[in-house]
Amino acid sequence: MSQARSSKAGAFVACGALVVSLAACARQATTTAESPRPALNGHVGYVRMEELVKKHPLYAQLARLDEDMAALQLKSVGPEIARSGADIAVEAKRLQSELDIAATRTKKALADKQIEYAKLEQSAINAAIGGGGSGPGGGAIAGGIAQQARAQQQSVLRDAQKNLDTYRREVIAQDQSAVASLNASLAERASRTFRAKADELQRKETDFALSLATEDSAERLSLRTKLSNLALDDSSRDDVKKQLDALDKKESDALAALKNRDQSTLAALQTQLHDGVRADLRAQVAVMQKRTLVKINERETSTRQQLIAKLRPLPQAAGGSGVNVPAGVAPDMRSKLEALHKKYQSDFDKDANRTIASFQATRADLTRRFRELGQVDQTAQAGAAKQMDSLQKQRGDLYGQMVAQIGREVKTIAEKRGINVVVSGVVAPAGGVDLTADAEKDIESLHE
Amino acid sequence: MATRTHRLAIACAALLLAAPILTPATLAADVVDIGFVDQAALSNIRQFTDANRQLAGFKSDLDKQFAQRMRSVKDGATQQRIAQEFQNKLGTRQRELFGPLFARAQVAIASVASSKNLSVVVDKRIVIFGGQDVTQNVINLLAGPGDPIPPVNTPPPSSVGYVDQTQIDAIPKLKSANEEFQKFQADQQKAAQAKIKSAKNDADRQSVFKEYQTALADKNKSAIAPLVDKTRDAIADVAKKKGLLLVIDRSNLIYGGTDITSDVTSALK
Structure with a gap:
């Protein structure tokens, strides 16, 4: 009877325990951060990943990358860069307009001269015929022609000099602007290189510190466990403390040595980059100046040749539909005068074309130089975008590395607590088991 | 006596079988x-x-x-x-x-x-x-x-819920708060850019940047964070009422799940 009662009671207890277990399962399913309880199999857990990331030893590095990106964005998203592109376009347009005006002025000057030359040619023909006894006095005509020719020569020289001066000023101004842009671009590139190296070294330092801590963690834990043993005598306790201190010293010495080496590396890199920037700038400025000098010299030579060509045939008769030969001139004289007219006309046309071509070359050249300036600016912008991409990649890699490490810690916790699925990215806590606090402790221990 | 023991065992077994049905939905999840x-x-x-x-x-x-x-x-x-x-x-x-x-x-x-x-x-x-x-x-x-x-x-019905954050953000008071913050950010950015332009050295630029970040963080704390907290509480309330285990953003959901967006937007209005 007693045995039967005992058996009945046992069955009750067994059944009751199972039911209570199931009910506990149900309650556990709605456990939240406020009431953490041991989880049971088949439940869902979650972590607040952003909070865990902030506790990770590499968070400082991640935060610095975020700051770098924000700073870069602040620098490059601003309206001034966009405006600089537009400014260059406006400047190029202004230059184009000025050159067009200059070309028109040149053409007009040539047209005026054409009329003048036609008059001069006519006068010269009259003088020639007069010299032959059939027209007005040759001396008077020759004097008038010479005076007009001198005036024309001066006008042509003035125009040529003015154009040359304008060209020289503009080319030099462009060079100065290009040098400034180049300097900024080179300095920016050097700064990026330096920052990248500094980041790399810091990353290595962090990794090194982490690896040292990981390597010694077992020994440290063992020593700490010994210390927590109350039965430890004073001498042994001191000994363990010394061992712990020695461990700390070993780690900090190793880290300090690495940091010193890194500082030297960075200092050397800074000097190297500084020298590099100066050398690059000097080399590129020399190339630029040489090119500019060549261009100015070419322009001077070409202008001089044009002037010589233009001034040599003065006085000449240019333009018109043909030579205006008075009636009654002997056929040989007529053909001589016609040949003279043809020659001067041809020379004048060539000269006019050369002058116009010269202006067009000037215009094309200046426009090209301005485009080059724009390209320097675009290169700077592309550099900023490239730097942003690189920072984003670095951030992504680092974040991935941190999340993976956190994931491993969380997995261990979840397995211990019998949780089958753990997710992040939970919008609001509703049910499920919040493993954030447990994971935080484990991640913080990585700092030690 | 043996019969009584058997009956008891059968009753326990029945109770065990019934337990999953009687326990809250979360257990079934x-x-x-x-x-x-x-x-x-x-x-x-x-x-x-x-x-x-x-x-x-x-x-x-x-x-x-x-x-x-x-x-x-x-x-x-x-x-x-x-x-x-x-x-x-x-x-x-x-x-x-x-x-x-x-x-x-x-x-x-x-x-x-x-x-x-x-x-x-x-x-x-x-x-x-x-x-x-x-x-x-x-x-x-x-x-x-x-x-x-x-x-x-x-x-099938899921114990994982989801919300469409874009719909929640479109609620007038959240939308106006976000817009106000964006305007504030744009103004601060403009001011910071002007200061950076006239800054003499890197230290000055760094100081401008820090000032800019602090201003944004303060504004976020005063204007956005309270609304974020309120939204999170509303989502949690709805989720609990519906017996959901987790609520995730729609962007992370690929298939299934229980949409509680409309309940949350109603609670927030």
């Missing part, structure tokens, strides 16, 4: 019905890489046109309008190229989820541990001949 898909792996299948290549070519052409258009434009509003216009063009092309592919992938995921009795499939990125990885099954289905066949049944 066994985690075996949560699946996940690696979307990065899906994007590597040929159809997606082809579409990506086409889109990259289109974008490259568009970038050139955009640069040309912007070169002569100085006015900020016009620049913004042109940028928007090009963004729309890119978006349209993206939808043309990827829309049919996404639809096909969605059918494949639904089909796999149905065959594996999954109530929900989420993005792999939010799964830290556990769950069923159905990526390869989906890839096999997509790479196989013919179109995947959609499942006959709708997804």
